[in-house]
Amino acid sequence: MRKEALVNEFPGVPQDLAEVVERHGQATAAGDNATVLADFRADRVGQLLASARPPAGMHSAKLLSLEPGSDGLYEAHIRYTGTETEAVFRSRWIELDGTWYVTQVRNVPDTPPQTSAAHPSDDGVDAPHWEGLRRGELRIQHCPRCDRWTWSPRPICPGCHSPELDWPVVEPSGRIFSWTRTWQPFSPEATGHLPYVVVNVELPAAGNRRILGVLQDGDGADVRIGAEVKGEIEQPTDPANYPVLRWRLA
Numbered sequence: 001m002r003k004e005a006l007v008n009e010f011p012g013v014p015q016d017l018a019e020v021v022e023r024h025g026q027a028t029a030a031g032d033n034a035t036v037l038a039d040f041r042a043d044r045v046g047q048l049l050a051s052a053r054p055p056a057g058m059h060s061a062k063l064l065s066l067e068p069g070s071d072g073l074y075e076a077h078i079r080y081t082g083t084e085t086e087a088v089f090r091s092r093w094i095e096l097d098g099t100w101y102v103t104q105v106r107n108v109p110d111t112p113p114q115t116s117a118a119h120p121s122d123d124g125v126d127a128p129h130w131e132g133l134r135r136g137e138l139r140i141q142h143c144p145r146c147d148r149w150t151w152s153p154r155p156i157c158p159g160c161h162s163p164e165l166d167w168p169v170v171e172p173s174g175r176i177f178s179w180t181r182t183w184q185p186f187s188p189e190a191t192g193h194l195p196y197v198v199v200n201v202e203l204p205a206a207g208n209r210r211i212l213g214v215l216q217d218g219d220g221a222d223v224r225i226g227a228e229v230k231g232e233i234e235q236p237t238d239p240a241n242y243p244v245l246r247w248r249l250a
């Protein structure tokens with residue numbers, strides 16, 4: 001009965017995959033780590049383990065959707081319920097030598113990580129930038145003597161060596177000079193937010209200086225060099241942290 005139900009429920013999806021995904025969700029909720037690990041693609045076990053953040057006291061799972069995705073992969077959404085919260089994981093499945101494996105997993109919706117690592121440097125040379133973000137402004141270091149813009153900040157102007165530098169407010173608008181999509185959770189904060197897209201943005205309002213940042217909704221975005229982006233200053237969830245500048249495709 002259940003097998004027929006799965007076929008009807010998820011058209012266009014191989015029946016054996018529907019069964020595997022259903023069982024995988026139940027095993028995850030039950031803390032059956034041996035089964036869960038066996039479902040992970042062997043060369044990505046460490047990465048996948050750190051890629052999604054389950055709710056505390058997870059006790060049940062419900063398969064919400066399963067459908068063909070891009071690149072020949074199949075995409076599943078499973079809701080996990082804990083004692084007080086719940087989380088939806090999106091897993092992507094691949095068939096290797098006749099067996100189905102998880103090749104990607106993350107929490108949804110696609111929210112960028114908040115990080116305590118974004119703060120002024122110890123020497124305080126970039127403090128005006130961070131204080132600017134607190135006021136909702138993007139401020140970039142500039143030399144009034146030779147009109148040179150500098151990023152990242154320096155104690156003196158790299159052009160004329162003047163120590164008298166100012167911090168004008170700059171329009172948070174620019175072009176993607178370079179970008180990369182990151183699948184690896186390099187810091188604990190990134191867990192559950194993978195993949196994310198880091199962009200190197202060229203700022204015409206600051207002499208085409210380039211600044212690094214994270215692209216909002218970058219998971220499924222078609223990112224291209226030269227694309228126009230707008231910056232938005234995101235206030236921290238923890239008031240002890242500093243705001244961060246996020247970029248959005250214009």
Ligand SMILES: [Zn+2]
Pocket residue numbers: 143144145146147148157158159160161162
């Ligand atoms: Zn200068």
